[in-house]
Amino acid sequence: MVGKEWSCVYQNPDAPVEARVKDLLSRLTLPEKIGQMTQIERTVASPTAITDSFIGSILNSGGSAPFEDAKSSDWADMIDGFQRSALASRLGIPIIYGTDAVHGNNNVYGATVFPHNIALGATRDAELVRRIGAATALEVRASGAHWAFAPCVAVLKDPRWGRSYESYGEDAGLVCEMTSLVSGLQGVPPEEHPNGYPFVAGRNNVVACAKHFVGDGGTDKGINEGNTIASYEDLEKIHIPPYLDCLAQGVSTVMASYSSWNGSSLHADYFLLTEILKEKLGFKGFLVSDWEGLDRLSEPWGSNYRNCIKTAVNAGIDMVMVPFNYKQFIKDMTDLVESGEIPMARVNDAVERILRVKFVAGLFEYPLTDRSLLATVGCKEHRELAREAVRKSLVLLKNGKNADTPFLPLDRNAKRILVTGTHADDLGYQCGGWTKTWFGLSGRITVGTTLLDAIKVAVGDKTEVIYEKTPSKETLASSEGFSYAIVAVGETPYAEAIGDSSELTIPFNGSDIVTAVAEKIPTLVILITGRPVVLEPRVLGETKALVAAWLPGTEGQGIADVVFGDYDFEGKLPVSWFKCVEHLPLDPRANSYDPLFPLGFGLNSKPV
Numbered sequence: 001m002v003g004k005e006w007s008c009v010y011q012n013p014d015a016p017v018e019a020r021v022k023d024l025l026s027r028l029t030l031p032e033k034i035g036q037m038t039q040i041e042r043t044v045a046s047p048t049a050i051t052d053s054f055i056g057s058i059l060n061s062g063g064s065a066p067f068e069d070a071k072s073s074d075w076a077d078m079i080d081g082f083q084r085s086a087l088a089s090r091l092g093i094p095i096i097y098g099t100d101a102v103h104g105n106n107n108v109y110g111a112t113v114f115p116h117n118i119a120l121g122a123t124r125d126a127e128l129v130r131r132i133g134a135a136t137a138l139e140v141r142a143s144g145a146h147w148a149f150a151p152c153v154a155v156l157k158d159p160r161w162g163r164s165y166e167s168y169g170e171d172a173g174l175v176c177e178m179t180s181l182v183s184g185l186q187g188v189p190p191e192e193h194p195n196g197y198p199f200v201a202g203r204n205n206v207v208a209c210a211k212h213f214v215g216d217g218g219t220d221k222g223i224n225e226g227n228t229i230a231s232y233e234d235l236e237k238i239h240i241p242p243y244l245d246c247l248a249q250g251v252s253t254v255m256a257s258y259s260s261w262n263g264s265s266l267h268a269d270y271f272l273l274t275e276i277l278k279e280k281l282g283f284k285g286f287l288v289s290d291w292e293g294l295d296r297l298s299e300p301w302g303s304n305y306r307n308c309i310k311t312a313v314n315a316g317i318d319m320v321m322v323p324f325n326y327k328q329f330i331k332d333m334t335d336l337v338e339s340g341e342i343p344m345a346r347v348n349d350a351v352e353r354i355l356r357v358k359f360v361a362g363l364f365e366y367p368l369t370d371r372s373l374l375a376t377v378g379c380k381e382h383r384e385l386a387r388e389a390v391r392k393s394l395v396l397l398k399n400g401k402n403a404d405t406p407f408l409p410l411d412r413n414a415k416r417i418l419v420t421g422t423h424a425d426d427l428g429y430q431c432g433g434w435t436k437t438w439f440g441l442s443g444r445i446t447v448g449t450t451l452l453d454a455i456k457v458a459v460g461d462k463t464e465v466i467y468e469k470t471p472s473k474e475t476l477a478s479s480e481g482f483s484y485a486i487v488a489v490g491e492t493p494y495a496e497a498i499g500d501s502s503e504l505t506i507p508f509n510g511s512d513i514v515t516a517v518a519e520k521i522p523t524l525v526i527l528i529t530g531r532p533v534v535l536e537p538r539v540l541g542e543t544k545a546l547v548a549a550w551l552p553g554t555e556g557q558g559i560a561d562v563v564f565g566d567y568d569f570e571g572k573l574p575v576s577w578f579k580c581v582e583h584l585p586l587d588p589r590a591n592s593y594d595p596l597f598p599l600g601f602g603l604n605s606k607p608v
């Protein structure tokens with residue numbers, strides 16, 4: 001607003017960002033600076049907490065919602081309420097509200113839930129992923145949040161890891177391509193944008209967060225929060241490259257990993273957090289800890305918290321995701337700064353970075369929700385985009401005995417078909433973890449289309465569809481009446497460590513269900529999993545066709561579109577499919593590499 005007189009430089013939207021940062025920093029007291037470094041969970045974010053402790057950021061954990069099935073407008077009411085408390089503080093610094101929108105705005109009822117990252121890796125379509133980021137940003141801002149803790153740019157080295165589905169795949173180059181989500185979420189920076197400097201295009205975009213720095217997908221045996229044993233050269237070749245692409249797109253935040261590198265916890269690693277990420281790579285946004293990441297630095301967990309703060313903040317953590325015991329954090333942090341154990345220069349650097357992102361994100365100009373964005377939540381355009389992503393993510397592993405006798409596409413005018421399996425009619429299973437709750441749920445948890453819903457729409461009205469979650473003896477006894485069967489089995493939802501598995505078998509006796517049906521009826525098996533799972537010879541041998549559908553999200557029609565032939569298969573494996581868990585981890589560069597299906601494998605259903 002040219003011509004308007006501003007009492008302070010930092011309040012002037014036309015002033016250069018760095019001038020605004022410098023001016024505001026110079027006005028802050030120590031409590032206000034420490035408040036900016038403090039991130040708390042929404043359940044402890046009372047108006048007095050926000051105003052009196054000068055809280056800089058609020059988040060919700062997975063599943064922490066205003067109330068059950070809260071819609072986007074309910075979330076916006078909550079977050080705008082927090083924001084008004086922040087704006088009432090002495091200098092009126094807005095909060096930045098963060099949420100795990102990792103496959104759409106997945107906490108919010110009615111939001112579009114896109115396929116998880118491993119499915120997007122199977123598409124190898126960077127532009128599609130960017131479009132998904134842009135759609136997600138609209139739905140996140142419609143709910144009042146400003147910051148998505150995405151993308152996870154882990155390079156997946158062992159599918160026993162409980163967060164495999166959050167990775168785009170095992171190949172660093174593929175993960176680098178998929179970082180286009182950053183440009184979707186934040187907007188595409190101009191060519192001349194300085195590398196490593198934060199960028200957010202406007203109020204229809206959100207701050208992105210590249211996570212978890214660094215090597216989270218490479219831990220020994222895939223143990224979550226475990227130890228990545230690797231040379232620095234291997235980190236540079238495998239796990240660091242995706243961050244270079246994120247920085248080139250102006251990613252505004254990076255989240256530190258819980259894991260360790262050769263025994264050194266990332267949250268305490270000055271070399272990687274400061275010397276590499278900030279100094280060598282030139283990252284100018286801010287580094288946020290993971291949830292209670294500081295507590296994990298001590299044994300027993302959470303003991304000697306004051307020392308954990310000292311170690312982590314001096315290593316380079318700028319904002320601490322406390323998220324509950326913020327009074328203790330603020331007390332210890334204040335004591336550490338006053339004693340000089342944490343230099344004021346370190347505090348100023350952290351606060352500068354946080355303020356820079358808030359100015360770049362336009363939070364001072366647009367602190368409250370633009371309610372016109374509510375129309376984008378779960379809108380047709382976004383659901384069609386998600387449906388396209390589902391289509392492109394499907395990997396055809398088997399199609400008939402050979403190319404001359406393909407089983408797919410299915411006949412949509414068949415007389416009578418059987419649809420069965422635990423995952424045929426379960427929207428929660430389709431979405432997987434980080435949906436409505438942290439670990440995910442079963443059932444009609446939000447608005448969407450199950451595989452069964454989609455099949456019923458896809459087939460002609462002369463086709464009789466028989467659905468049984470578990471195939472009954474009577475049905476199997478009258479199997480000759482079925483033209484074919486579609487069996488959907490897979491994993492139940494999980495997140496983080498509860499997803500760690502050394503067996504990787506299909507739950508609920510999925511292999512038994514498959515073979516019981518496939519022995520009697522020509523069968524297509526659809527796997528709803530967050531990663532490769534054990535495929536027994538009987539499953540491979542008895543089935544006519546086999547499709548990896550990963551965790552497709554709310555738009556199950558994308559599966560029907562392809563299996564009934566409206567579209568061809570184009571997905572390629574983003575991760576090697578192992579023969580048995582004893583062979584893990586697989587390495588395509590090793591002579592011993594002997595997968596069931598190699599990285600990049602995927603058949604087409606229509607003869608080319």
Ligand code: GLC
Pocket residue numbers: 060061062100149211290291
């Ligand atoms: C979790 C995850 C991280 C997530 C954060 C906030 O433990 O490690 O990916 O963004 O906490 O929910």
